[in-house]
Amino acid sequence: MKKARVGIIGFGTVGSGVAKLLTTNRDFLKKSVGLDIELTRICDTDITTSRGVTIDPSILTTDVSAVIDADDIDVVVELIGGINPAFDFISRALNSGKNVVTANKALLATKGIDLFASARANNACLKFEGSVGGGIPVLNGLTQGLAANRIQTIYGIVNGTCNYILTKMVKEHIDFGMALKDAMDNGYAEADPGLDIDGIDSGHKLAILSTLAFGKYTTFDDVYVEGIRNISSMDIEFAARLGYVIKLLVIAKENAGKVEVRVHPTMIPVDSQLGKTDGVYNAIEITGDFVQNVLFYGRGAGAEPTASAVVSDIIEIAKRLGQSEAPLIPIGYNPSAEQESKEIMNVLDIESRYYMRIKTADKPGVLADISKMLAEHSISIASVEQLETFLKEKSAVIIIITHRAQERDMQASLKILNGREYILEDINLIRIEDI
């Protein structure tokens, strides 16, 4: 029986999950996939705190070299996250000829192509299923199951924290602050929730999806990112009235030979599969030229689901241990392949329908001025509604839905409008996608 010896770097939430899985299911995996996967070593700076997993304490070490440089390790599993020192650790592991599994989306979205250059130079495998969608095998689906297709669009909900908050706001009619607090109280949001609610985590994941789908390395810097801090109960209710629900959507799509890659709050039809994806669940919908639309849905985070993805990578690597053939590198991460010539589209060149929530002073001529200004920027209004919600402070809220317009025109309009003296707070803009 083939044997693979695994060393984990990072004994945190996911690391503990992987340790638990490898321990619990070791005998099962011998039978089901015919591989003996041994958890040989775990490295962390803290090796004394209990993680609730029963493991032989002799495999614990604080010395990362005992994983990266050891002769008795075949697969290094990096689960510390962040750019440094993860980049250094993975690079060293690859350069010493080890195969690597990681769930580090930030690193892949920043230095993915460098990592794969090291992997290629050393004929080593680098796999990362756990980096997007937790336990959902969406990267495997994209690179193998849908490999026959030219991918056209990817729409996804890939951050459970944001989706939990937005779902709470819809179901319980509470505002963003309360929903965020609830998420924190229930362990669904970090003490410092910025990485999630500002869309950064989603942006990292989108960079990975886009790279795999469109064959061109996409970095986090290529992604246009907005978070969900400005979503109000009023936006949620307006969306519902129009048959939409607001989700933090990741979007990658081909458009005139370029690729749009963007993350922002988006109104999508409430009865679409993504619109029906609630709570901490993730879902990714991929459209290809032959398969049409396929959706992958499941738990996008958590120790055990993510461990499932990490170990699926270990299994794939273990299967090919001892083979001489170079592992296949996805074209988008392959520095020596002729990558697709697709460019990333400037977000100003995209088109969308828009929802605008405008808080104004309640005085004559405001709507006329706004309408005129939008018209001058070729933005056509589909519907408008004025609410006198704040009688005391003599302010009103105007909701405008536009027809399809260009982002460049919208941004120019916003810049001017936000400078008007009657505008009481920055206009909130939400894009509408009829997926």
Add this chain to the structure above:
Amino acid sequence: MKKARVGIIGFGTVGSGVAKLLTTNRDFLKKSVGLDIELTRICDTDITTSRGVTIDPSILTTDVSAVIDADDIDVVVELIGGINPAFDFISRALNSGKNVVTANKALLATKGIDLFASARANNACLKFEGSVGGGIPVLNGLTQGLAANRIQTIYGIVNGTCNYILTKMVKEHIDFGMALKDAMDNGYAEADPGLDIDGIDSGHKLAILSTLAFGKYTTFDDVYVEGIRNISSMDIEFAARLGYVIKLLVIAKENAGKVEVRVHPTMIPVDSQLGKTDGVYNAIEITGDFVQNVLFYGRGAGAEPTASAVVSDIIEIAKRLGQSEAPLIPIGYNPSAEQESKEIMNVLDIESRYYMRIKTADKPGVLADISKMLAEHSISIASVEQLETFLKEKSAVIIIITHRAQERDMQASLKILNGREYILEDINLIRIEDI
């Protein structure tokens, strides 16, 4: 660049789709996966009717040996369906050392283990992603993406025809006959729809899912199968009132060391992901011990989606052409592996909640007799409702929802009840699953 030469047997709907995909995306695949996949030959008894695909007529043949026995074919794609002569063709292809891709669920559910014995003996690949869920890469997900897990349950909607009919009945309040006619008129049901609406096609697919999930070869004969012919508008409406929707569900789950494998109309919560799967779409929800629940959703049939799955198999085979290592055979199909010792559970041993629609003569004592008889069989009634729907013929309809009961007791009760003189037509039984 690696080259794979493909020969298709069966130039029908899916065969044409595969031919179209291989022709349209050949150059794309050279770049994206680094493989030159050449459509070298197509065999069919009819090579004159146009399929709307532009191909070199010189690759067409009516001689199956020109595919199976030819030296210039690496991968044989069997798309004629049915047991014979498909079994013979695939066996011959494998025995002449060729790799085979098929979408033939009936064959896998009947002679899968024999096919894999030939594959193993000849060190050849046999792949079948297109056999379940059309373009949805669910088998790849199950065998690779979720490989780290002990699978606990599979629930699926895997027949688009039935789901189209049931969805029509719900949305348009029409009866089964009208919905079936609509499906036929729109090309979603065959002239002879029995294979679909009697649950046979779903049973074939479930046998495959169960084999892969539980590591033990499951045949169609192991599957308990009921179709949807007896579903009435009244059942649909009652289900809705209770918060359920009726779907033809395939179920495979571990239960006390055995495996339940069954296909039958099932009431499931209307707001579950499967409950929300409408029309011709398929969805398969898989629960594993670590990943928890994952759902795969997409188009479960059609030329182009199925072609996507078939070509994904061709790509995986092409990648390993020239490698000496024996291809991995899923344990459930591996005649020489120690298969899981799980037995298939007798359907009489399962437990369920039940919905019973009972058409009776409208006379005193009927409900008392039914209640007494159920009680004698340890079946506890959760709710009962009597409708006087047919005043003219002095009949009534009684709807009973039971608590959890054993199938053996329910079948025994049905046998007795259906013999009662006051029962005007066979009782319609629908199982309830709170997935």
